[in-house]
Amino acid sequence: MKIEAVNGTAKPLSPAAETNPSKQNFQIPTKQEEQEEEEARGARITDKVVKKTSRKREVDEKEEINETQANGRAPQSSKRKKPTRIDEVEAEVSEPSAKRTKRKQIEVNKEEEADSEASPAKRMRKTKVEEEEGKLEENGEAIKKITRKRKTKEEKEAEAMPIAARSNGLRMFIGAHVSCAKGVHNTVTNCVHIGGNAFAMFLKSQRKWENPPLQNEHKDLFISNCNDHKYDASSHVLPHGSYLVNLAQEDPEKATQAYDAFLDDLQRCEALGIKLYNFHPGSTGSHPRPSAIARIAKALNRAHLATKTVTPVLETMAAGGNVIGSTFEDLRDIIALIDDKKRIGVCLDTCHVFAAGYDLRSPTAFKKTLDDFDKIVGMKYLRALHLNDSKAPFDSHRDLHQNIGLGFLGLRAFHNVMNETRFEGLPLVLETPIDHKDPATGKDVEDKGVWAREIKMLEGLIGTDADSEDFKALEKDLADKGAEERKKLQEQYDKKVEKDRKALEKGQTRLSFGKQKKKNGESGQASDSEA
């Protein structure tokens, strides 16, 4: 099948590639090509033909077409297959033909994604920009508002098109934390855009206490979008709670504020048909841990009575100190105090648990961590996973998300994850960084193709042999990409370890990181990336 970009937007896939992830034979643009396309769009050259490079695998079209026609869905291969090679991973993502793209998707206003409800990784930077803008206004100085170029209809249409086809028939439901800007209904099309089969989002601004109520129109659109695109909102949508909410809050007034915001989120879930709701358990605020845990459980019991169907899901945390949830024992202790144990769950964040001292890298370590989880918490409570590599070393208690395979976890850990049968059917949500510097402007820009490629790569790990040459090559390529960053973070970590060692020698008991840190003050949910 000869593939050429027709107008810089639509790139036909081979029919099989649309449905069969196990084939890994996508005819797809490279990152460079995608950038070229962006430039072409910017210049409004909509009829520019972007030639495909020669970095393509041979496609046995006939075989694929036959297979697709035979079953319409790609079977999840149980036999060992080859993992995606790195050059293919880079070029993994494609845009299906225009006819597959429903008219509705065109209405997704990507322009708004640059606004508030972006990915967790981007959140903090944006807050800063907005705060700076706010200050300028207060001072009454001349304000140069950040104006965004209005996009042309063609640009909007191009951006609304999926950049990767969704895989069908998998037992692993992988997606990402997508934007809910301009209404929660947009999350569905944002997930379609990256080829995800599960997604997370914020239900309202995660930085504000006061939010307008969920609009009926948005609610109806969310439900119809889920139906149209065949997402099971009750199983594969995992909203993320506000970072402001701390259910362990001791101060009565603040505790009421936190509970009200939490309950409001749960009620939004129920209105939308969502049954899982992920949140950070909370912070002791330097009060005794057992009483803080009791406050969390009390709030959850109260919230259970005020709702009917939604299950709050406790996220595992990376930081130590006041933060609750960086040990399995914390989660166990909360669950022990819950009256309705059918409506409480846990979300295992791969980066967080690794940074908290639970290894996932080798099959043996992975098994031990899961065994520990089962023994201490109980596997039946596992309701979701966040898939993130870690920029920071093992047991460093730093919450720094990295792209899959580039961090200290490495691809082998994710091979373990993708082949763990107990994770089948759960929402598996990427919270990996997608920002990169635009070489032309020097500004940070989002590249959602990162998620699209990571989803395809992870799906490609299912049923593959981790001892194969292909897997090793892919693992090494990704590890090489992240080597510099790992070296930097390792040095930072080593310095802290050394500093703490010296402090201990001097008789100080407070460490600057880890489970014994932050004995004073409200560290809240503070962490590096907080997702």
Ligand SMILES: [Zn+2]
């Ligand atoms: Zn997370």
Ligand SMILES: [Zn+2]
């Ligand atoms: Zn989180």
